[in-house]
Amino acid sequence: MKPSLRLRRILSVAAAFGLLPAVLSADVVETKNGARIVGTVVKIDDGAVLVKTDYAGDLAIKQSEVTGITTDQPVSVRLASGTVLSGTVTSEGSALRITGADGQLTTSVDKVAATWQAGDEDPQTAALRRHWTYEAAVDITGKTGNKEQIGTAVSARAVLKTPQDTLQFYTAYDRQVADGQKAADQFKAGVDYQNNFAGRKSWYVRDEGGFDRVKDIDLYNIAAFGLGYDFIKEPKHTLTGRAGISYRYEGYGDPVAEDVSSAGLDLGVNHEWEFTNSKLVNRVAFVPTFEDFGNYRLTHESFYEIPLAAPEWKLRIGVSNDYNSQPGPGVERLDTAYFTRLVLNWQ
Template identity: 40%
Template sequence: MLKNSLTTRALTLALLLAAGTAHADLVVTTDGARLTGTITLIDKGTIHLDTPYAGKLKIKQEQVASFETESPVTVRLQSGTVMSGPVESTGDGKLKIKSEDGVLETNTARVVASWGPEAEDPEVVRNRREWQYDASVDITGKTGNTEKFNMGASLKAKLKGPNDSLSFYAEYEQGEEEGNKTDDRAAGGMAYESFFSKHLGWYVRSELEMDNIDNIKMRSTSAAGMSYRLINKDHQTLVARSGLGYRYTAYDNDKEDESSPTLDFGLAHTYQFMDDIYMTNDLTYVPSLDDFANYRVVHDSGVEIPVGSGNNWKIRMGVKNEYESQPANDNKLDTSYYTKMIYSWR
């Protein structure tokens, strides 16, 4: 009886394992490896396979001899043909896609993209303009031998497409130390950038700023010019900008108000370390055309790290430097280190 019971349990377990394997998608690599799981996406020469034994795998399509799916998927071929149905491998890299309208025979190399029933063509998603919003807050304090408090808040909105972007921002900073104000600044602005070729584009930007600590009653900066896309990859971008602008600064103290045309230079760099960890670097250099010794440099570098399992909450840690060659007070360089909690939504 005991032997029969063990035999029955072993047989049941084997059938369950076989059933689980039978309902899995299959990827066969060029070196003969057979990987089972669920194919969630094929895009840009990569097959995304979700497995219960190794998590999410990314396999280069050039290393895949064939694949097949148990459930219906949508497939787009090099010719532009789109067809939905289960994919069957017939050997030697040949594939059959079975739909209600018939059977289409192709091969693995001709598959450009594939996605599930509830998803969209990844190329359509990439080319869609979409708004993204970021709200951040940065609060620090210290009590005891020194009483210190700093608070910063910002709101950003960006409408981004594959070759253009429109962004708006507003931010406010306030700080006190031993009852004396150390920060009291408000700023806001907009920018638009569009690329009409692979590397070349144009931009326009404008911003307003008030800073009571630096005796700036109002500073207005506007500029427009050419953009040069030096790097444009999925994980890294680098854009250089150069143009002409105009700057007007009104001061709270005895310093005479300034008004002059300017040159406008900038660098914008992004780098993606992992799926959700980003580094951004921004640098602007704005010298006056009337006096090249009168210039302003702003640099901001930071890393954004997701918090929790979703994509909404992030922490941004970074450093910001603002250098003004002819300030209204004695302080030319203003450096701040920050840690911001960011909430993003679309």
């Protein structure tokens, strides 16, 4: 029995020493409820501590619930005051000590604005740099049997965005044919620029033009400028209201229909909410004329976007409405479209 007991003790000690390097080479995050998460601290961003573990995958822990962080390798730390220091992080009670080549700094978890891998660029600096993002979307529908129907819709968008401003170019074409008759034949192209000049306040200018042959509109154009206000302004959730002055033109092919050419108001709401793996978008624009407030155009689009297996590909499910209060003869006021689109995003 004694040799067996001695052997077990030797194996236990050997195992302990064998595991010691693994423990020492890991980062540790401590929380208010006493939990100790062992892994690799990837970054701190947007009020969350992201930890990569071998046993539970990637974890996002609320920064407000974290009491201590210890890192084995140097990281870059930016405090809420703007101070940046690279070094290893250790917990000392409720304080954090950052030790690097430039010295030591003692702070607390709540004062850490962001961390990233040492040697990499500050994400805040990278975000300020202008860069284009692009998307292209397509949906094709068809039906045979009692009715023959085929439809194609394509769209594209290019966005140049920084925290200070956003520039967008977009275009779309929608063609639907049912039983040999066109149900939709619409093209549009536009540009939208928004400048966030003071906190939640912004100014904008936009222009959109195109045609709608089913509604007998040979050419339409809406040009507008005005002010915006962010009722919600969070990194992944925004709600912006707009109010401005517009010029609206609609030229009809039918000589009986009276063309629209008038200044008016431009009112709109833009809403975007990003979740972990999806996004909800709502856009509404209301453009009445000064000559007759009963003559207006109301457009709306809402969609829910989810990623596919490849992150650059997404599936977009939504609905759009286009309401013209005074359309041409024989044309319905409201057009509603339901869509499922395949979207490709790239930079």
